[in-house]
Amino acid sequence: MPELPSDPINSLIKELSSLPGIGPKSAQRITYYLLRTNETQVTALADALITLKKKTKLCRICCNVSENDICSICSNPNRNPTLVLIVEQPQDIVAIEHTGAYHGRYHVLHGSISPTEGVGENDLRIQELLARLQDGAVKEVVIGTNPTREGETTALYLKKLISPLGIKVTRLARGLPFGSELEYADDTTISNAFEGRQDF
C-alpha cells in the first residue's frame, strides 16, 4: 500500500482546503511551503488567526468589524453622522473607503435576504439599523446592497421599512461600469443605465 503523508501534514492540508478559493493542490503546496519556511512565519500566521477571533467584535452602532465597542468610523467626528450607507459585508466598506469618495457612516447587514440560502430578514442586522434611525439624527440612508437578485430584494425591503420614518432613502446608481463597452454590456445593465440616465 502506498504511504500517505504524515498526520500533521494531512491535518493542515485538510484545514487549508476548507478555506474559500483553496483547493487540495493549493493546500498541499502551502503546507509544504510552510514545512520549509522558518517557524517564526508559521507562528505569526497562527497568532494572527487566533487574534482575529479574540480581538474583533461588531461595532455596537454600525455592526462593522471592530476592535472596540464603537468602530473607528462611528467614533470619528469628521464623518458625517447624518448620512448612512448600508452595505452587505464588512469588505464592502474596504472597497468604498479605498475610493476616498465617501465621508458618511455605514451600516453592515452581514448578508442579504436569500430564500434559497435560508437567509431571512431576521438573520440580518436590521434591528440594529432601525434602532439607530430612531433619534432623527440620520437624514439620508444610501442603500449599497449588491446589484444581485438578493441585494435588490433586500434593498426593496429596507426601503419599505425606512421610508415611513421620514428619512430620505437613495441607492447607489446602477449603470455602465467604467471601462466597459456598450457592445458587450448585458441587457439589465443597459436597461438600468437608460432608466437612470443623468443630466449632462
Add this chain to the structure above:
Amino acid sequence: MPELPSDPINSLIKELSSLPGIGPKSAQRITYYLLRTNETQVTALADALITLKKKTKLCRICCNVSENDICSICSNPNRNPTLVLIVEQPQDIVAIEHTGAYHGRYHVLHGSISPTEGVGENDLRIQELLARLQDGAVKEVVIGTNPTREGETTALYLKKLISPLGIKVTRLARGLPFGSELEYADDTTISNAFEGRQDF
C-alpha cells in the same frame, strides 16, 4: 483620510498574502470568511499550523518529513532496501506514492542546484545520501530530480558522485507525457523521446 480595516484583519491579510498562490484579494476573502465562521474552525487551523512545525522532523535516513526519527517508508520492511529514488522535495514522494507503482525507498534532497537562486550542492541533503550508500546495501539509485535545468544539473552532479561507489545509477525516463499530442510537444520533449526510444 479613508479608514483602513482594523489591525487584526490587516495582520491576517498580510500573513496570508505571504503564502504561495495567495494574493492580497484572496487573503482578504479568506480573512472575512474566517471572521464569519465559527471559532472552532479557526482554532483548528491555527493548531494544525503549530503542530506542523512542532511534530515534524526530517527522517534520519532519507530526509523525508516524518513524525518519527525514522519515517514510515524507511521503517517498512516491505519496501525494497536496495533501491533508492532521489527526489527534490517531499511532495514528489506524495505524487510517486499515489501511483502505487514504486516499492523501493527514497532520498529527499530538499532542493536542486541553482546558481541563480544561490543554492549550491552543500545546501542539499547530499552528505546524508552518501552516508547511507557506504554500506553497500543499496544496489540501484534512481535519480528523480525534475526535468528542468536545475534538476538536470543536480542529476549530473549526483551521477558523478555515486557512480564511483559501484552502484547502478538510472534516472526516470524523459519522453512524451501520457495524453499529450506530438503536434504540440516542445522540441526538448520530442528530442528526449527520440533519444530514449524503447524496444516495442
